[in-house]
Amino acid sequence: QKEVEQDPGPLSVPEGAIVSLNCTYSNSAFQYFMWYRQYSRKGPELLMYTYSSGNKEDGRFTAQVDKSSKYISLFIRDSQPSDSATYLCATLGYTGTASKLTFGTGTRLQVTL
Amino acid sequence: DGGITQSPKYLFRKEGQNVTLSCEQNLNHDAMYWYRQDPGQGLRLIYYSQIVNDFQKGDIAEGYSVSREKKESFPLTVTSAQKNPTAFYLCASSGLAGLGETQYFGPGTRLLVL
Numbered sequence: 001q002k003e004v005e006q007d008p009g010p011l012s013v014p015e016g017a018i019v020s021l022n023c024t025y026s027n028s029a030f031q032y033f034m035w036y037r038q039y040s041r042k043g044p045e046l047l048m049y050t051y052s053s054g055n056k057e058d059g060r061f062t063a064q065v066d067k068s069s070k071y072i073s074l075f076i077r078d079s080q081p082s083d084s085a086t087y088l089c090a091t092l093g094y095t096g097t098a099s100k101l102t103f104g105t106g107t108r109l110q111v112t113l
Numbered sequence: 114d115g116g117i118t119q120s121p122k123y124l125f126r127k128e129g130q131n132v133t134l135s136c137e138q139n140l141n142h143d144a145m146y147w148y149r150q151d152p153g154q155g156l157r158l159i160y161y162s163q164i165v166n167d168f169q170k171g172d173i174a175e176g177y178s179v180s181r182e183k184k185e186s187f188p189l190t191v192t193s194a195q196k197n198p199t200a201f202y203l204c205a206s207s208g209l210a211g212l213g214e215t216q217y218f219g220p221g222t223r224l225l226v227l
Contacts (some may be wrong), residue, residue: 041116043219092215099216101216
């Protein structure tokens with residue numbers, strides 16, 4: 001079993017739709033959770049970062065963590081064509097004094113006009 | 114303008130050849146990382162370094178080597194022992210682990226085999 005599971009998609013939605021992206025993880029010790037957005041042929045950029053359970057909102061984006069079910073979600077409201085990208089969830093652990101990210105495989109999102 | 118730079122953007126390797134990918138950061142981060150990204154497999158950790166002159170193997174280190182002679186630089190060499198090197202290589206950096214240090218990524222290098 002992979003430590004972080006993510007549906008690879010692709011997911012296609014019309015402009016203005018609400019998008020829900022989801023991941024599950026297996027290690028209950030994980031405390032920090034990230035969402036990265038990656039445009040084609042570019043490096044990932046940090047989009048959202050949450051600690052423990054609960055919601056965090058930033059503009060049209062909401063990250064949600066449910067530690068009881070080991071489930072993390074990213075919601076995008078009023079989706080735009082510029083949101084078309086691959087979205088990677090990641091959990092943060094530590095090895096020595098370095099942080100160690102464990103990534104899902106990424107979900108490819110296409111927002112159509 | 115702080116950030117992470119990687120060069121070259123594209124790199125071609127001939128069979129039996131060693132190639133080196135460059136990664137430089139001016140974020141004053143102590144830790145640096147190399148990942149490999151293949152379609153459908155997400156990012157996999159190759160090597161990481163917490164401090165100058167120190168580095169550790171990640172999950173898929175075989176066929177790769179690194180050095181960390183300067184805080185700002187963490188080059189990756191793909192050796193001839195790496196039989197399937199075609200991939201997108203990403204360098205990242207972070208502060209030392211504290212309360213939720215996150216990693217920031219460079220733009221990547223795409224390695225292709227001739």
